[in-house]
Amino acid sequence: MNKGRLEAFSDGVIAIIITIMVLDLKIPHGHSFEDLRPQIPIALMYLLSFVYVGIYWNNHHHMLHAAGKVTGGILWANLHLLFWLSLVPVTTAWMGENHTATAPSVLYGGVLLMAGVAYVILQQLIIVAQGSHSVLKEAVGRDWKGKASAVLYSISIICAFQSPWISQAIYVLVALMWLIPDRRIERLLTRKQESQ
Numbered sequence: 001m002n003k004g005r006l007e008a009f010s011d012g013v014i015a016i017i018i019t020i021m022v023l024d025l026k027i028p029h030g031h032s033f034e035d036l037r038p039q040i041p042i043a044l045m046y047l048l049s050f051v052y053v054g055i056y057w058n059n060h061h062h063m064l065h066a067a068g069k070v071t072g073g074i075l076w077a078n079l080h081l082l083f084w085l086s087l088v089p090v091t092t093a094w095m096g097e098n099h100t101a102t103a104p105s106v107l108y109g110g111v112l113l114m115a116g117v118a119y120v121i122l123q124q125l126i127i128v129a130q131g132s133h134s135v136l137k138e139a140v141g142r143d144w145k146g147k148a149s150a151v152l153y154s155i156s157i158i159c160a161f162q163s164p165w166i167s168q169a170i171y172v173l174v175a176l177m178w179l180i181p182d183r184r185i186e187r188l189l190t191r192k193q194e195s196q
Contacts, residue, residue, distance in 0.1 A: 002070070003064050003067050003070045006064065006070050006074070006078060007060075007061065007064050010064075010078060010082060011057070013082045013086065014053060014056070014060075014082075014085065017053055017089060018050060018053055020089040021046055021049055021053075021088070021089045021093075022046065024042065024092070024093045024096065025039065025042060025043060025046055026039065026042070041096050041099040042096035042097065044096075045092050045093075045095050045096035046092060046096065048092075048171060048172060048175060049088050049089070049091075049092040051175050051179065052088065053085060053088060055175065055178045055179065056081075056085060056119065059119070059178075060081075063123060063126060063136065066130075066135045066136040066139060067130070068129070068130055068135075069129055070129075071125070071129050073125045073129075074125050074126060077118070077121050077122040077125045078122055080118045080121065080122070081115065081118040081119055081121075083118070084114045084115035087111045088111060088115075091104065091107050091108040091111045092108070095107075095108045095168075099164065099168070100164055100165075101164060102160050102161055102164055105156075105157075105160035105164040105167040105168060106157050106160045106161070106167075108171065109153050109157040109160065109171065110157060112171065112174075113153040113154065116146065116149050116153065117150070119146070120146055123140065123143075127140075145177060145178065148174075148177070149178070152170050152173065152174050153170075153171075156170035156171060156174075
């Protein structure tokens with residue numbers, strides 16, 4: 001199968017996810033800036049989730065750029081990732097409305113953790129499909145960011161039972177960690193193209 005079709009489908013789903021999230025931002029009742037105050041937690045959660053979805057979109061693009069072929073397993077793994085990302089709007093809305101509550105913070109972290117797991121599964125299936133000289137495997141290396149993210153998501157879920165604010169701060173920290181785009185795949189593909 002052509003990887004362009006997989007990427008186009010994924011881009012469409014991600015665009016819908018962002019659209020659903022923005023629809024949860026409500027028009028304030030009133031005409032003063034003070035009327036915006038109740039919307040601040042919802043807007044901040046939207047911003048955080050928009051950044052997370054953007055990070056997945058960016059890294060997904062780079063990962064598929066490194067993929068040589070698409071197998072049936074890769075298709076299912078991609079759908080698995082999109083499933084977890086499709087839950088981001090629901091958890092975003094719930095946590096935006098209840099930002100001081102434990103359960104929304106736990107669920108938000110659980111969805112982020114499972115999306116991270118799904119991403120790693122997709123990454124590994126692409127590496128297997130590429131064979132022993134996998135460009136992606138070389139580019140990913142030890143994947144310290146992926147491992148650190150999983151640990152931090154797990155810690156944040158546990159922290160949510162004591163303080164949702166600490167949990168949410170950890171979610172922001174992980175997003176900041178990934179905000180700087182990972183250029184390893186780009187650099188490696190450029191080097192390989194120049195050497196050919």
